[in-house]
Amino acid sequence: MDSLSGLSVFVQVAQTRSFTAAGRVLGVSSSAVGKSIARMEERLGVRLFHRSTRSITLTSEGALLLERSRRILAEVEAAELELSEASATPRGKLRISVPQVRGLLMPVISSFMRAYPDIELDVDFSDRMVDVIDEGFDAVIRTGKPQDSRLMARHLGHYQLVLVGTPGYFDQYGTPRQPQDLSRHACLRHKFCASGKLEPWPLRQVPGAAEPSLRAPLVSSTIESLKHVAQDGLGIACLPDYMVNQAVAQGQLQRVLDEHLEHRGSFWLLWPASRHASAKLRVFIDHMCAGLFPTDAASQA
Numbered sequence: 001m002d003s004l005s006g007l008s009v010f011v012q013v014a015q016t017r018s019f020t021a022a023g024r025v026l027g028v029s030s031s032a033v034g035k036s037i038a039r040m041e042e043r044l045g046v047r048l049f050h051r052s053t054r055s056i057t058l059t060s061e062g063a064l065l066l067e068r069s070r071r072i073l074a075e076v077e078a079a080e081l082e083l084s085e086a087s088a089t090p091r092g093k094l095r096i097s098v099p100q101v102r103g104l105l106m107p108v109i110s111s112f113m114r115a116y117p118d119i120e121l122d123v124d125f126s127d128r129m130v131d132v133i134d135e136g137f138d139a140v141i142r143t144g145k146p147q148d149s150r151l152m153a154r155h156l157g158h159y160q161l162v163l164v165g166t167p168g169y170f171d172q173y174g175t176p177r178q179p180q181d182l183s184r185h186a187c188l189r190h191k192f193c194a195s196g197k198l199e200p201w202p203l204r205q206v207p208g209a210a211e212p213s214l215r216a217p218l219v220s221s222t223i224e225s226l227k228h229v230a231q232d233g234l235g236i237a238c239l240p241d242y243m244v245n246q247a248v249a250q251g252q253l254q255r256v257l258d259e260h261l262e263h264r265g266s267f268w269l270l271w272p273a274s275r276h277a278s279a280k281l282r283v284f285i286d287h288m289c290a291g292l293f294p295t296d297a298a299s300q301a
Contacts, residue, residue, distance in 0.1 A: 097140040132148070
């Protein structure tokens with residue numbers, strides 16, 4: 001059991017890159033953490049971390065041990081859950097990463113919290129492509145087809161990008177009938193945080209017609225801000241349909257050029273393939289699948 005305790009300390013230091021932060025998580029002093037790592041290095045005969053006054057980084061041996069340690073601890077956790085009567089009630093901490101689409105995700109996350117009060121959620125809102133395994137996430141939600149063979153995947157649902165503006169905006173500036181008409185409009189554009197590049201609008205061009213030049217009075221790294229500005233009547237935004245469906249139904253926003261758009265995206269829930277799906281992870285997966293896109297979930301049932 002001392003070896004397992006040492007592995008837990010090692011994994012926390014590897015994830016936090018700090019003896020102090022690891023000790024805070026584990027409820028022990030930073031010196032106790034340091035002594036535990038020193039004992040492990042002496043026992044194994046290798047150095048696990050490069051230490052300096054400013055940072056702590058894994059050695060190549062440490063990186064190899066980290067991957068194995070996570071698998072071992074995950075299996076121990078799974079065994080404890082199976083052997084314990086309390087395993088029937090999902091509980092414990094769940095570390096997840098989700099994209100910055102709070103309007104879509106937060107109602108479902110809130111309902112999950114009400115349904116499973118014994119599960120503690122640690123939520124990272126980020127659009128970057130996190131490394132699920134190396135960064136120690138239990139599960140992540142992302143768009144696009146998963147490519148990492150180390151991960152299990154569950155399809156959550158489909159969405160489409162649509163062009164919207166307010167009826168008042170179109171009364172004032174005219175309703176675009178062809179993609180080329182967008183050159184005369186204020187186009188609110190989204191840029192990717194990681195690359196800084198503008199997200200292209202999925203326009204199907206008329207054969208022989210030139211691609212429209214989109215004037216962008218606003219470029220933003222968050223789509224929530226684009227929706228806000230569009231609803232203020234200041235331009236046309238390209239947004240996911242799930243974000244604007246209610247506003248369109250209430251007449252606050254109006255869709256345009258639907259017949260000239262071609263886009264179909266997907267949300268996926270991913271988790272480490274090497275990790276036993278604990279009760280807390282299983283109920284999270286099932287809840288997200290049923291709650292985010294209920295129509296898609298019903299069609300797959």
